[in-house]
Amino acid sequence: MRPSAIDEDLEPGPLSTTVARLAERKGRAVAAGLAAGVVLAADTVVAIDGDALGKPRDADEARAMLRRLRGRGHEVVTGVAVLDVATGAVAGASEVTAVVMARYGDDLIERYVASGAPLDKAGGYAIQELDGVLVDRLVGSYTNVIGLPLGLTARLLRAAGVPLSGSAWA
Numbered sequence: 001m002r003p004s005a006i007d008e009d010l011e012p013g014p015l016s017t018t019v020a021r022l023a024e025r026k027g028r029a030v031a032a033g034l035a036a037g038v039v040l041a042a043d044t045v046v047a048i049d050g051d052a053l054g055k056p057r058d059a060d061e062a063r064a065m066l067r068r069l070r071g072r073g074h075e076v077v078t079g080v081a082v083l084d085v086a087t088g089a090v091a092g093a094s095e096v097t098a099v100v101m102a103r104y105g106d107d108l109i110e111r112y113v114a115s116g117a118p119l120d121k122a123g124g125y126a127i128q129e130l131d132g133v134l135v136d137r138l139v140g141s142y143t144n145v146i147g148l149p150l151g152l153t154a155r156l157l158r159a160a161g162v163p164l165s166g167s168a169w170a
Contacts, residue, residue, distance in 0.1 A: 022043045069124075080153050
């Protein structure tokens with residue numbers, strides 16, 4: 001894994017398009033230092049009320065995000081890009097999953113924020129943490145909400161000619 005170290009601000013436009021473009025920018029930044037190979041890049045945002053929530057800057061912002069999401073629906077959008085370093089060819093797309101959060105209490109928010117876990121996650125949460133109690137239900141890809149939609153990723157890798165083997169990719 002190699003971080004891209006690029007500005008992660010989103011461009012104007014439909015979120016599914018701008019997140020896919022961000023993944024491509026990340027991939028191109030990493031590919032620039034390589035002679036050959038395939039680069040897989042991704043980025044995830046949480047969208048509610050037309051606002052894209054990235055990673056919280058601090059504990060206060062994490063608390064505010066978790067309160068805003070509590071008991072409400074939102075979308076998780078992940079952009080994925082696969083770049084062929086030798087040719088410069090890129091294939092990219094985004095996955096959107098609808099998520100409804102549980103009606104958790106402020107005490108749970110405080111414990112979760114105190115753990116530090118929300119600070120490196122889009123929207124300030126991870127579906128797989130706290131035994132899943134933050135999320136009531138979802139429609140779409142569970143792996144997308146974790147941060148990498150495996151079905152979409154496999155399709156893009158196959159399209160780029162990357163051979164996938166093993167039961168998870170078959």
